[in-house]
Amino acid sequence: MKTLKKQEIREVIDELEKLYPNAECELNFTTPFELLVATILSAQCTDKRVNIVTEKLFKDYNTPEDFLKLKEGELELLIKSTGFYRNKSKSILGTSRILVDKYNSQVPDTREELMKLPGVGRKTANVVMSNAFGKEAIAVDTHVFRVSNRIGLANSSNVDKTEEDLMKNIPENEWSKAHHLLIFHGRRICKARNPQCELCPLRGVCFYYKKTV
DNA sequence: AACTCGGGGCA
DNA sequence: TGCCCAGAGTT
Numbered sequence: 001m002k003t004l005k006k007q008e009i010r011e012v013i014d015e016l017e018k019l020y021p022n023a024e025c026e027l028n029f030t031t032p033f034e035l036l037v038a039t040i041l042s043a044q045c046t047d048k049r050v051n052i053v054t055e056k057l058f059k060d061y062n063t064p065e066d067f068l069k070l071k072e073g074e075l076e077l078l079i080k081s082t083g084f085y086r087n088k089s090k091s092i093l094g095t096s097r098i099l100v101d102k103y104n105s106q107v108p109d110t111r112e113e114l115m116k117l118p119g120v121g122r123k124t125a126n127v128v129m130s131n132a133f134g135k136e137a138i139a140v141d142t143h144v145f146r147v148s149n150r151i152g153l154a155n156s157s158n159v160d161k162t163e164e165d166l167m168k169n170i171p172e173n174e175w176s177k178a179h180h181l182l183i184f185h186g187r188r189i190c191k192a193r194n195p196q197c198e199l200c201p202l203r204g205v206c207f208y209y210k211k212t213v
Numbered sequence: 214a215a216c217t218c219g220g221g222g223c224a
Numbered sequence: 225t226g227c228c229c230a231g232a233g234t235t
Contacts, residue, residue: 044219044228046221086218121231141230
């Protein structure tokens with residue numbers, strides 16, 4: 001596998017934008033803190049189920065102070081259907097504690113500070129920076145990783161280097177947009193199993209398609 | 214690099 | 225019933 005040429009990369013982004021003109025974050029939130037909580041909950045869970053949980057959860061709890069009123073076990077019950085609920089409950093409460101104690105209950109907007117919060121890795125930090133603070137970032141989840149390496153926007157076996165490849169190959173003012181386009185494509189056509197290559201406009205340049213033909 | 218956490222939707 | 229889902233922490 002190699003990576004595409006610059007002109008091909010331009011065409012890929014344009015094609016994906018035509019295919020998904022409304023690609024955007026599908027998690028429901030009204031504040032950076034709500035997005036941070038929703039993104040922690042979204043690990044190995046569909047965003048639809050996260051939205052079902054947060055729709056009720058955020059009615060009663062939408063600030064770090066609110067969540068600190070809950071015991072770990074109480075929060076576990078509220079978020080149970082998102083899976084990994086023990087880890088997520090610890091992460092949300094630990095993060096809430098730090099925000100109240102050190103950040104005046106505000107969510108920091110730098111990757112370094114976000115990644116110090118329990119349960120916040122590079123992917124979650126990038127999602128928050130991009131969708132809550134308008135900073136350009138490429139959050140590499142399973143979809144972005146798979147699709148970009150199949151097509152040839154990246155050529156790497158780990159997510160950190162995939163992010164480096166993407167930042168190198170994609171203009172900085174399009175990082176956040178590209179992130180959403182790759183997720184939409186991964187969920188609808190370039191699926192992990194049985195990808196719908198016959199529906200994909202990127203067949204002409206895609207390394208994965210060339211390999212499977 | 215491999216392992217663990219996990220309930221719910223869907224075939 | 226088996227497989228999979230907008231990851232992160234530990235060993």
